Each structure stands twice: as structure tokens, then as C-alpha cells.
Amino acid sequence: MARKNQTLGEFIIENQSEFKYSSGELSKLINAIRLAAKVVNHEVNKAGLVDILGAVGDTNVQGEDQQKLDVLANEKFIQTLKNREIVCGIASEEEDDFIEVNSHDEQHQNKYVVLIDPLDGSSNIDVNVSVGTIFSIYRRVTPIGSPVTLEDFLQPGRNQVAAGYVIYGTSTMLVYTTGHGVNGFTLNPAIGTFYLSHPNMQFPETGQIYSVNEGNYSHFPQGVKDYIKYCQMEEEDRPYTSRYIGSLVSDFHRNMIKGGIYLYPKSSKASEGKLRLLYECNPMAYLAEQAGGKASNGFKAILDIQPSELHQRVPFFCGSRKMVEKAEEFMKIYS
Ligand code: AHM
Ligand code: MG
Numbered sequence: 001m002a003r004k005n006q007t008l009g010e011f012i013i014e015n016q017s018e019f020k021y022s023s024g025e026l027s028k029l030i031n032a033i034r035l036a037a038k039v040v041n042h043e044v045n046k047a048g049l050v051d052i053l054g055a056v057g058d059t060n061v062q063g064e065d066q067q068k069l070d071v072l073a074n075e076k077f078i079q080t081l082k083n084r085e086i087v088c089g090i091a092s093e094e095e096d097d098f099i100e101v102n103s104h105d106e107q108h109q110n111k112y113v114v115l116i117d118p119l120d121g122s123s124n125i126d127v128n129v130s131v132g133t134i135f136s137i138y139r140r141v142t143p144i145g146s147p148v149t150l151e152d153f154l155q156p157g158r159n160q161v162a163a164g165y166v167i168y169g170t171s172t173m174l175v176y177t178t179g180h181g182v183n184g185f186t187l188n189p190a191i192g193t194f195y196l197s198h199p200n201m202q203f204p205e206t207g208q209i210y211s212v213n214e215g216n217y218s219h220f221p222q223g224v225k226d227y228i229k230y231c232q233m234e235e236e237d238r239p240y241t242s243r244y245i246g247s248l249v250s251d252f253h254r255n256m257i258k259g260g261i262y263l264y265p266k267s268s269k270a271s272e273g274k275l276r277l278l279y280e281c282n283p284m285a286y287l288a289e290q291a292g293g294k295a296s297n298g299f300k301a302i303l304d305i306q307p308s309e310l311h312q313r314v315p316f317f318c319g320s321r322k323m324v325e326k327a328e329e330f331m332k333i334y335s
Pocket of ligand 2: 093117119120121280
């Protein structure tokens with residue numbers, strides 16, 4: 001039972017029995033992510049002090065080279081996950097290949113794979129705009145006792161056992177699902193504790209915000225162009241408001257709270273759009289569905305797509321259910 005102001009630690013323990021495969025392992029995994037999120041949060045918050053603390057490429061007082069934040073976030077998450085005896089493999093948007101993680105006894109006993117986008121929207125850091133971390137967790141499909149393989153990562157999003165994001169915004173939040181709704185926890189930075197602030201988050205059925213990079217308008221498919229015109233039309237509850245941060249986690253988070261749709265369609269410049277199926281779209285789609293929203297590639301549910309490669313891109317339409325369905329209607333006309 002979720003109680004407001006419960007700490008994330010308490011929440012994880014009390015809700016452990018709801019995990020699909022009830023064991024302490026998934027709890028440990030979420031705990032590892034919680035820890036890495038706090039470390040990365042600390043680094044992200046220092047980004048504005050770059051003139052004082054030194055820029056990327058400089059050497060800091062400990063004689064260490066300053067790293068780009070996305071590289072640093074990648075290392076922190078991978079290291080934290082490797083330190084626990086739970087994960088058999090990690091795939092990251094920042095790495096070309098997946099990383100195999102051996103259990104302590106080298107018997108390949110670990111059951112879970114984690115896929116992460118360690119710092120999504122990192123081009124926003126220099127201008128003090130919110131960024132995020134996105135994670136997705138699956139149970140391996142190959143037998144325990146054998147080395148992890150690509151097959152363990154190329155699972156349809158429907159197989160996810162947990163997914164979530166951390167938003168480094170005006171406050172830092174960790175929002176996640178294990179398949180029993182979506183809960184959001186806000187970090188109290190003074191004591192380094194996440195508290196349940198947004199229990200059982202729900203996308204409003206419909207909304208009045210559309211989020212898309214309209215600079216690409218002339219390159220969009222006709223169905224998307226027509227849907228954007230529909231959003232701008234003076235009729236019923238429209239025109240909708242346009243809000244685009246250019247940081248998926250932030251745009252998603254706002255739309256989930258206020259009601260809205262996020263679109264990153266394919267275009268004549270990018271045949272499959274920009275966003276990655278495994279690190280960005282699947283976890284967000286799982287959260288969206290768990291919060292009563294919808295996520296599609298314009299024609300079918302994101303979670304039903306069988307991935308064919310690690311860094312696969314996919315068009316992404318995600319948000320309030322009725323808005324996504326309307327966008328799909330426009331897409332269908334030209335299919
Ligand atoms: P990234 O993984 O390189 O940061 O790219 C993903 C980001 C999303 O957060 C955001 O929604 C999108 O790229 C913005 O792209 P664009 O600048 O093309 O609108
Ligand atoms: Mg990304």
C-alpha cells in the first residue's frame with residue numbers, strides 16, 4: 001500500500017511481493033539505480049559551476065580529468081549495477097555493444113539485464129535545462145548458468161519487469177513501474193532521501209499539449225503534418241498548447257501530469273526518427289501504459305515491436321490515450 005511521504009527504501013521493501021518474480025533481487029536492482037541517481041544528481045547540479053570548478057578536459061584538484069557529464073553518468077550507472085550480484089548484462093546508449101557482467105563465482109547466476117540511457121537530453125546541460133536518466137529491466141531469456149547473449153537484450157518491451165526514469169529538474173525525481181502502476185519519488189537533497197510524492201501517477205485520458213520539434217515540419221510524413229494542423233485548429237478544445245523542451249524525460253513527465261502528446265516521427269531526414277527503441281521508447285512506453293496512456297510508432301504499440309538491433313530507432317507517439325489514438329487516425333489515412 002503506497003503512503004505519501006513514505007521513503008523509496010520503505011516503499012521498495014513493502015511492495016516487494018508485487019514484483020512479477022518475487023525475490024529480493026529486483027529490489028536490490030532498484031536500490032542500485034536509486035544510489036546511482038543520487039550520485040549523478042550531485043554531478044548534474046554542479047554543472048553550472050563549471051567556470052569555478054573547471055571545464056571538461058581540465059584537470060581537477062585531485063589530478064583527475066574532468067569528464068563530460070554523459071560519460072560520467074554512464075560510468076556511474078554501470079559501476080553501481082556491476083557492484084551488485086543481480087545483473088548479467090548491461091546495454092547503454094553510450095556503448096556500442098552490451099557489457100557482460102559475471103557473477104562473483106563466474107557461474108553466470110545473475111538473472112537480469114538492464115538497458116540505460118544514462119543522460120538523455122544532454123545537449124540541454126549547458127543551458128541549465130532538465131535532463132534525465134532512463135532505465136529498462138528484463139529477465140534474461142537464455143538459461144541461467146550460460147553467458148548473457150544479444151537475445152537477452154532484444155526482447156519486446158512487453159517483457160519488461162521494471163522501467164523508469166530520473167528527472168534532474170527543479171527537483172530531482174525518480175519515477176518507476178514494476179507493472180503495478182507508476183509511482184514518483186522526490187529527492188530531498190538536504191538528506192539525500194527520495195520520498196513518495198506522486199503515488200499512482202495517471203495520464204489524463206486526453207490533454208491540450210502537443211510536444212514535437214516543429215522545425216522538422218516540412219520533413220514529416222503527411223499524417224503527422226495533418227495532425228499538427230489539427231492540434232492548431234480553432235475548434236472544440238483546440239488549439240492545443242505547444243510545449244517542447246527537447247528533453248524526452250521532461251516532456252513526458254509534464255505531459256503525464258498535465259495531459260498531452262509527445263511525437264518524434266520519422267522524417268525525410270531520419271527514416272526511423274531519432275529515438276532508440278530499447279533505451280528510450282520501450283521504458284517510456286511501459287510507463288505510459290502503466291499510467292493509462294498509450295505509446296505507438298504511429299501504427300502499432302511500441303511494446304509489441306520485436307527489436308532487431310541494440311541501437312534501433314523508431315518513430316514515437318506517446319501520451320494521453322485519446323490524443324495518441326487521434327494521431328494514429330491521421331497516420332492511417334496515408335498508410
Ligand atoms: P539524446 O539521447 O542524444 O539526448 O537524444 C534524445 C533527445 C530527447 O531527449 C529529445 O526529446 C530529443 O532528443 C530532441 O531531439 P531534437 O533536438 O531533434 O528535437
Ligand atoms: Mg537519449
